[in-house]
Amino acid sequence: MATTLPKAVPKAMLYYSISSTWSDAVLLALAEKAYAPEELDKKIVDLSKGETLTLSYLRLNIKGTVPTLVVPFADSIHDADSRYKALTDPRAIVEFLDKSRSPQSRTKTISSAAAPTLSPATVAYASATTALLDIIYAEDVSPDSLSLFNAHDDTSLKKLAATQQPFVEGIHTTVSQCLVDAESGKIQASEKVKAFWRAKLAETEEILAVYRVADKEGAQLDAAAQSQRQAFFTKGKTLWDAVAQACTKVGRDMVGPYVFGEQFSIADISLAAWLRRLVQLTADGDGALKVHVGEGVLAKFWSSVQERPSWQSI
Known part of the structure; x- marks a missing residue:
């Protein structure tokens, strides 16, 4: 029996999170390129429930990260499972969005708005x-990782745990259940996926061991818990030190007001998303740029970015 192909190719689907650094970059790229809202579907993934770590999501993105852009092939003659391509690298997604709406692209889009070249x-x-x-994409300067370790003393740890413990507990619960279901045969997961879950479980348990006693003063902890807390603080300091070094490297070669002068480019999209999350992690908002970013070209860049209509729309 012949396979009946669909008359219309489904739209692309963007899986993203409102609390993800690189989801911001993709949303900014969509706004800068003036894609019409009808040109792709968007689905918010709840990171606090570990939705990126479920088996169904890992089939799209084995790294269990957001964003993920699932793109249909317009002229595919293959079966349903091969008519789509999942882009999981945010850098690749931004580049794809840039090239898909340009004078050289053959992609048919609904929007009639101008699409500036970002490459x-x-x-x-x-x-x-x-x-x-x-x-800025290096893991040791990831704002998403830093958000879990953003404490330097007992007071700041207590505040951090109040907001982040429910988030990490949710991930822990989901991963634990996935492993139980896989071991019982309720779901069919490969050894690679199960190893991924075990590593994620160990990672969350290490963080939760610190969060769960965050309401206690250091002197009230036993030696093992004190050691865990100190290692946690060291981790946070190491991440912030890496961020400071990264800011110095980035700012050294910037032209201003954007990375390469007046043109807003792919580099600016990712840098803007990265800086936004770092600012959100600081206690005093934009004023923290003077401490972690400085008052030079990066601070001017940040001011320029916030004035862009695309930035204000995300």
Whole structure:
């Protein structure tokens, strides 16, 4: 029996989170390129419930991260499972969105709005973009990771645990259940996926061990708990030190007001998303730029970004 192909190709689907640094970058790219809202579907993934760690999501993105953009192939003659491609690297997603609405693209879009080119204009700028993105996408300067370790003393730890413990508990619960279901045969998961879950479980248990006693003063803890708390503070300091070094490296080669001068580019999209989350992690909002970013070109960049209509729309 012949397979009947659909008359219309489904829209792309963006899986994202409102608390994800690189989801912000993709949303900003969509706004800068003036995609019409009808051109793709969006689905918010609840990170606090561990939704990116479920088996169904891992089939889309084995890394269990957001954003993920699932793109249909318009001229596919294959079966349903192969008519789609999942883009899981946020850098690749931003580049795809840039190229899909451009004078050179054959992609048919609904929007009639202008689509400025965001790709670097020269080979030198392309190389500089890669270097900058390598810096801010490094795991040791991830605002999403830092948000879990953003405490330096007993007082700040208590405040952090109040907001982040429910988040991590939710992840722990989901992963634990996934492992139980996999071991019982209720779901069919590969050994690779089960190993991923076990690693994630161990990671959350290490953090929760500190959060669950955050209401106690250091002197009230036994030696093991004190050691865990100190290691936690050290981790947070190490992450912030790495961020400070990254800011210095990035700011050193910026032209201003944006990375390469007046043109707003792919580099600016990711840098803006990265800085936004760092600012949110500080106690005094934008004023913290003077401490962690400085008063130079990065601070001016941050001011310029916030004035863009695209930024105000996300």
